[in-house]
Amino acid sequence: MAKKRIATVWLCGCSGCHMSFLDLDEKLIDLAALADIVASPVADVKEIPECDIGLVEGAIANEENLHVLQELRAKAKVLVSLGDCAGFGCIPMLRNQFKNEEVLDRAYVLAESNALGSVPDQEVPALLPKVRPIHEYVEVDAWIPGCPPSPEAIWQAVSALLTGKPAEEPVLSYD
Amino acid sequence: MSRIRMTINGKAVSAFEGQTVLEVCRQNDIFVPTLCHLDGLTDIGACRLCIVEIEGQRRPVPACTTPAEDGQAVLTSTPALEDLRRQTVELIFGERNHICPFCPRSGNCELQNAGYECNVDHLRYNYLFPTLPVDNSHPRIALDHNRCVLCARCIRACDEWIGAHVLDFDNRGSKSLLVADNGIPLGQSSCVSCGTCVSVCPTGALFEKRSAHWQGRLPKELTETICPGCGVGCRINASVRHRQIGEMSPAGGPSGNKVLCARGRFGLVNPTAPRVTAVKVKRGNQWVERPLKDVLAECARRLSSAPIQASPERVIALISPRLPLETISACQGFMTQVVNSPRWSIVDRTDATGIKRNLGMNGKAVPLAGLRELDEADMFLLVGCNLERTHGVIASYVRRGVLHRRAKLVKLNPKHAWLTEWTDLPILVDRNRDDKVLTAMLKYLIEDGKARLDMPEELAQRLSKMTDDDVTAATGVPAAQIREAARLYGQAQKPIVLCGTGVAGIYGQSTRGIAAAMNLVKAARQKTSAGRWRLMELAAGANTYGARLMGDSELNIDHLDPHSADVAFVVIGDDDWAWGREWIEKLRTISFVVVLTARNHEVLESAHVVIPTASWAERQGTYVNLEGRVQKGCRLMEPAPGCIDEVAFFEQLARAWRGPEFTWSPTAGLEPVRQLADGHMVPCQSREEPIDLAAIEALVAEV
Incomplete structure (x- = not known):
């Protein structure tokens, strides 16, 4: 049986879900036997290749997030929402209490640590009006909630998708 | 109540008419998810999680508000119900901004659990992202509207349990907003700060600020202890990790009390005074650390002085009534068995010797009303009480009685404005004459044939001959008011007399007020179903009654003459009760004062030796509350390093002074409660006690 191909992306999140993924520890060896990681935040991949499983960490906050999400959706046979930001909006969603101009001002003008003094208009992707979970933009096939999801929950879902064996009853956690 | 028969999920069950479908389900261990339901509150069917299908009904109905009926066929779980429940939970999540990872309630949240129960791994509805405020104005409680699910549990608890009804909804539908009073910040509202809203909130919308940042990391296991704050002795649940105490919540218990007051919930864990950490002796104006052995030798030398050998009553002891009975017993035992001085007392102005005489205590029991009787009362007669300040939980009982049962409220000697608009009759009377008002009430009750009292013919005649003018002159209160x-x-039908520390005589030379109140309930034959008198005396300490069971001495702290004492032992624990300046001054004249305390206390000004002891959270032991109920508390944490146990201190001191062979029993005082299990009442002495004629004499003598 040919090895499956997994791509992971890091959108508007803290990378905690990817940390939890790495916390699979020795199971990463089992994973390597079953699949190749063809794209991830630590691999310098310019264009997401065709893949069997796409894992999405993070909510959709700006145009780039949305572009990457749509690209992965087009390339992945199965799209999995990884973590609370992708599935529920979670912490990035706090931004929705404010206007975008207020948020940008806070980050680029009012922040004491920022020497720039003005909101950049190049190279930084434009914010979308509201932060939203990924399934409000594209079709999602499975959700692994958790902040971050436990390595066990990730392994349960990923190994089921790789082997085709049904997963056990998932243990949900929102925190 | 007639029995009915019905089926739930095809299983035949029986129930009582008047029960709801939810109650019948719970009774039969059939799980139905709920969110707005809470045992003890009126159901309102707001959350729609408990929907069930009933044969013959066109749509699902909420189990919590649907009465069980004979022949009903109920289904609690069908694919259609499961889907509706899941939709409901998703809609609740999407309506506001629920972000679990930084919520203090996460891991212990009923909305989260409902999500898990209904397998919600994402929302099929778009979020509304409303912009909602956070009310941070209260010093202890925060209100985050983003997490509110509009279940109204806090509103109902504040109204039905506390009788405060501070909280309610403004606006309608999803725009509803929980508001305090007329929409003012919680911290400026009429909130009584009991924290009940925090306990009943199913989510993190209402949370305690102090523990919010570590609450999620606390173990789920709760330890039950007793609040030492007042005579009610509420049972408290708390979880502890690394000596940090999480939210304090009411643990219920046999007295049926569901609430705490501000002191119990927030005051105990927010002490202001720093801990005492070492044995110290005062040299001039300086405190110097000394080994315990040296201090014991010094104490023994003082106790061996010639004046004390000649008259041991020159040694006195003052003990906080907020300590476990074991500690009080050791101190009492040391005084009565080792020193042979009867002059020990708990520091509580309700240590009325009159109670013992009038109720026939004599080491037996306190046949006074319990908390359950307060919830039946149709009239409260408050004598010298400042309930909201001293007994917040009793204040809740009175408030809900007055507001919900329309119980009458008569206040004698009201010290402050409280429930003013609900008071049927406030009687302003000089503090030292409230006993005469009570006796005059008795006179009018006898005249109306509502009370009967056996007293000498001559006294009865003098009492009945008193005219209204005489009564007015004797009491300083218009006779019409007393009538x-x-x-x-x-x-x-079921009046309750509540006597606080402002009752006549507590500050004076006798306890005439209590005696007069007792005469009143006895003459009117006002007994509870349990045979206890419809009178409650508001003890200040969780163990005031416990100390009395040990045969509290005749020493009343207000009558103590310090000039007749050479050595004083003052056992405080971490009682932060204000003792009053006159006390500090009185102790100042005693040449050797040993203070055993957990925290810096103003009494230390007058002390010569200070011994560090455990704080309330580090103690366990027995308490007897104002109902006469035995209660056992567990320690929440081990004593801090350097603390010296009072029992060990007095044992070592006895050996240092009287020699190693001297034997005495520090636990002798525990005899009345030794055999009684947690929650049991100290047996009630049933024999009739004579009425107190002196209280009646006091009134007629004015003519």
Whole structure:
């Protein structure tokens, strides 16, 4: 049986879900036997290749997030929402209490640590009006909630998708 | 109540008419998810999680508000119900901004659990992202509207349990907003800060600020202890990790109390004074650390002085009534068995010797009303109480009685404005004459045939011959007011007299106020179903009654003459009760004062030796509350390093002074409660006690 191909992306999140993924520890060896990681935040991949499983960490906050999400959706046979930001909006969603101009001002003008003094208009992707979970933009096939999801929950879902064996009853956690 | 038969999920069950479908389900261990339901509150069917299908009904109905009926066929779980429940939970999540990872309630949240129960791994509805405020104005409680699910549990608890009704909804539908009073910040509202809203909130919308940042990391296991704050002795649940105490919540218990007051919930864990950490001796104006052995030798030398050998009553002891009975017993035992001085007392102005005489205590029991009787009362006669300040939980009982049962409220000697608009009759009377008002009430009750009292013919005649003018002159209160109070008392089926520390005589030379109140309930034959007198005396300490069971000495702290004492032992624990300046001054004249305390206390000004002891959270032991109920508390944490146990201190001191062979029993005082299990009442002495004629004499003597 040919090895499956997994791509992971890091959108508007803290990378905690990817940390939890790495916390699979020795199971990463089992994973390597079953699949190749063809794209991830630590691999310098310019264009997401065709893949069997796409894992999405993070909510959709700006145009780039949305572009990457749509690209992965087009390339992945199965799209999995990884973590609370992708599935529920979670912490990035706090931004929705404010206007975008207020948020940008806070980050680029009012922040004491920022020497720039003005909101950049190049190279930084434009914010979308509201932060939203990924399934409000594209079709999602499975959700692994958790902040971050436990390595066990990730392994349960990923190994089921790789082997085709049904997963056990998932243990949900929102925190 | 007639029995009915019905089926739930095809299983035949029986129930009582008047029960709801939810109650019948719970009774039969059939799980139905709920969110707005809470045992003890009126159901309102707001959350729609408990929907069930009933054969013959066109749509699902909420189990919590649907009465069980004979022949009903109920289904609690069908694919259609499961889907509706899941939709409901998703809609609740999407309506506001629920972000679990930084919520203090996460891991212990009923909305989260409902999500898990209904397998919600994402929302099929778009979020509304409303912009909602956070009310951070209260010093202890925060209100985050983003997490509110509009279940109204806090509103109902504040109204039905606390009788405060501070909280309610503004606006309608999903725009509803929980508001305090007329929409003012919680911290400026009429909130009584009991924290009940925090306990009943299913989510993190209402949370305690102090523990919010570590609450999620606390173990789920709770330890039950006793609040030492007042005579009610509420049972408290708390979880602890690394000596940090999480939210304090009411643990219920046999007295049926569901609430705490501000002191119990927030005051105990927010002490202001720093801990005492070492044995110290005062040299001039300086405190110097000394080994315990040296201090014991010094104490023994003082106790061996010639004046004390000649008259041991020159040694006195003052003990906080907020300590476990074991500690009080050791101190009492040291005084009565080792020193042979009867002059020990708990520091509580309700240590009325009159109670013992009038109720026939004599080491038996306190046949006074319990908390359950407060919830039946149709009239409250408050004598010298400042309930909201001293007994917040009793204040809740009175408030809900007055507001919900329309119980009459008569206040004698009201010290402050409280429930003013609900007071049927406030009687302003000089503090030292409230006993005469009570006796005058008795006179009018006898005249109306509502009370009967056996007393000498001559005294009865003098009492009945008193005219209204005489009564007015004797009491300083218009006789018409006293007549009205007597009429209200005579009309009531289940009146309760509540005597606080402001009652006549507590500060004076006797306890005439208590005696007069006791005469009143006895003459009107006002007994509870349990045979206890409809009178409650508001003890200040969780163990005031416990100390009395040990045969509290005749020493009343207000009558103590310090010039007749050479050595004083003051055992405080971490009682932060204000002792009053006159006390500090009185102790100052005693040449050797040993203070055993957990925290810096103003009494240390007058002390010569200070011994560090455990704080309330580090103690376990027995308490007897104002109902006469035995309660056992567990320690929440081990004593801090360097703390010296009072029992060990007095044992070592006895050996240092009297020699190693001297034997005495520090636990002798525990005899009355030794055999009684947690929650049991100290047996009630049933024999009739004579009425207190002196209290009646006091009134007629004015003519």
